[in-house]
Amino acid sequence: MAGSSGKNINVTIKVWRQKNKNQKGQFETHEMKGVSTDMSFLEMFDVLNERLITEGKDPVAFDHDCREGICGMCSMYINGRPHGPKQGVTTCQLHMRSFKDGDIIVVEPWRSAAFPVIKDLAVDRSSFDRIMAAGGFVSVNTGNAKDANNILIPKDDADEAFNAAACIGCGACVAACKNASAMLFVSAKVSQLALLPQGQVEREERVLNMVKQMDAEGFGNCTNTGACEAECPKGISLENIARMNREYIHASTIANRK
Amino acid sequence: MSNSKGFLKSSIGRKFVMGLTGLFLVSFLVVHVSINSLLFLCDGGETFNAAADFMAHNPVIRFLEIGLFIGLIAHIVQALVLTLANKKARPQGYAQVNGAANSTWYSRSMGLLGTLLLLFLVMHLYHFWWPTKVAVFTHNEHNTFEEIKAVFTDGTMGVISVVLYVVGCLSLSYHLLHGFQSGFQTLGLNHKKYTPVIKKIGIIFSIIVPLVFALMPIGFMAGFIH
CATH class of the missing domain: 3.10.20.30 (Beta-grasp domain)
Structure with a gap:
């Protein structure tokens, strides 16, 4: 070198x-x-x-x-x-x-x-995989690929979604958080799809199921210290946590479903 | 699929209650500090006593007081539940933690600051809320201004009280410094334009309000409130 x-x-x-x-x-x-x-x-x-x-x-x-x-x-x-x-x-x-x-x-x-x-320094992070499996995806019908410009996305939204999608799921947010909370990770994964038109169909189900799985895995609760954002190698922003809170509160209270 | 029934038991639901009750308690502080500031009129407590009398007897205020206590208790209960869950989330701690590298000490010490505030509140209610309640229910005449003055000018005990009240105000200041903006974040109220404004207002509020409160016991002791 x-x-x-x-x-x-x-x-x-x-x-x-x-x-x-x-x-x-x-x-x-x-x-x-x-x-x-x-x-x-x-x-x-x-x-x-x-x-x-x-x-x-x-x-x-x-x-x-x-x-x-x-x-x-x-x-x-x-x-x-x-x-x-x-x-x-x-x-x-x-x-x-x-x-x-x-x-x-x-x-x-x-x-x-x-x-x-x-063993030693290796930890089992499959709890992140189970959170993803609970809703961190979009269901896509098979068939021909659509023309790229069929769905128009504002530049700002695309940028925000891309920033959230930069999360590599390393778990540094959990490690840094005094409460061992996974909310930065989950919020990035919720955000990257909530911001895009393709994510709208399952938007409410997604946040409800992912948060439910996050809680079931035994992660702690965010107290907004900002340690996760400061330590994240990809600079994922706390704004994502606020967005996830918003999505979750909306899906649990205002959303028109049973 | 999960439904809305689980909301209040979920992590975000509990945080929602924390944030909402926290901001509700902030709104109470605005009323409390406004009325108490009448002490600085230095008219022998005449205006202040009139306001205190109105607050003690007005049925709307009495009704809101119940809401205030419910809010306070909900804030404390959720804090306990969340803190216990957080402890469980990391059964084995780190040998070395460099918290200062990524967050402020007061944002990491909300539980400690809240506990100090609760202890302060017990003393504070014993000093002023309880005697007022007794007076209202026994229809006794009482002079709130003189009662406050007595607490802070009672020799050595008075000095101890002033110190404890200043410590209480300091705890409040740091609790608000994190809590004010944290409440908005938890409710999902984060916005590129407004969040920086909320943060600024939060800092100003967290310094001014506890400072004005702290000047009251100091004022009685030093004699510039009379």
Whole structure:
């Protein structure tokens, strides 16, 4: 890679180790010497894991996939913040140049009753999938594709829907929230369809069913601290939560159905 | 499919009650601070006593008072239910949390500030609401102005009362600083044009109202209310 800063630092990693969701976990300390500041945080963990494997020890389990900030798999809670100290990035896009020589870095899994720990730093986020399955889709009739300009959408609405759709479902909002609330995630998924004409048919059912599933999964309740918005790697706005509240209040009270 | 029956038991339904009752209690503060500001007229409490007497005997106000208590209790009950659910949502906490990086301390401490306010309110009702009720039902003459003055000028106890009232006003200020705009957000009233205005009004309200309230006990003690 061009433009290497060529610096190496020493850091101490305090990482959460937990065999499975039923066992109690604890922190494990590892000294990382000569870490290149050009490494991503996950690459630093790769180095740690290779060392652990060579030593015949159990490597640290953590989620990752694309490593380019778009899949939403990486999920570490670093020094008291989801995805670490930088704003608007996922853990894979966090680099060791964001840390100083001699830093002690505490790494924990997302902590939420609805995200049980599978192992170490890997948590089960299938509660998000079940919320999506409850209503985060549009039903489309089969047949020929319609002409793109048949349905006109105001630019502002399209932009808003696109911004909401930028959510990668990583769960940082839940991790950051003092109440472990999933309302930023659910509201983004409600909004991206509520703003578009294609989402109107199932609009009321969608918000009712998704909120019902969200509550059933055991997520907490939003108190509008704004921590989720500040920590979201995709900058999903709190406006979405207000929109979801509006949609839900409308669907439960004013909407003309049983 | 879910229906409207589950609304008040849902997360958003409970939050809706929180927001609505919170803003209702804010509207009460407007009335309360307006009438109490008559104390600053320094006419020996004449105007203030007349207003207090009207509030204590007017049947419409008495009816609204019941609504106020219902609103307050609903606000407290929902807060308890929501807080317990929130604790359950994260059974194991983090070893390290950097909350200051993403939110204000008072937005994260609404439960604590609310509890302080409740404790303050118990003392406040004991000081002023209860004696007024007793006087109304026993048809005794009483001078509200003198009663207030006595609480804050009673030697050491008076100083303690003034300090507790100032702490109460400070709790109110921070509770409102988050609660005012949070109430609108919860009700879904978020708008590109109006939300920045609501936030500004919220900040001004959260500073001015508790400040005016705090100046009352201080005024009695310092003697600039007479």
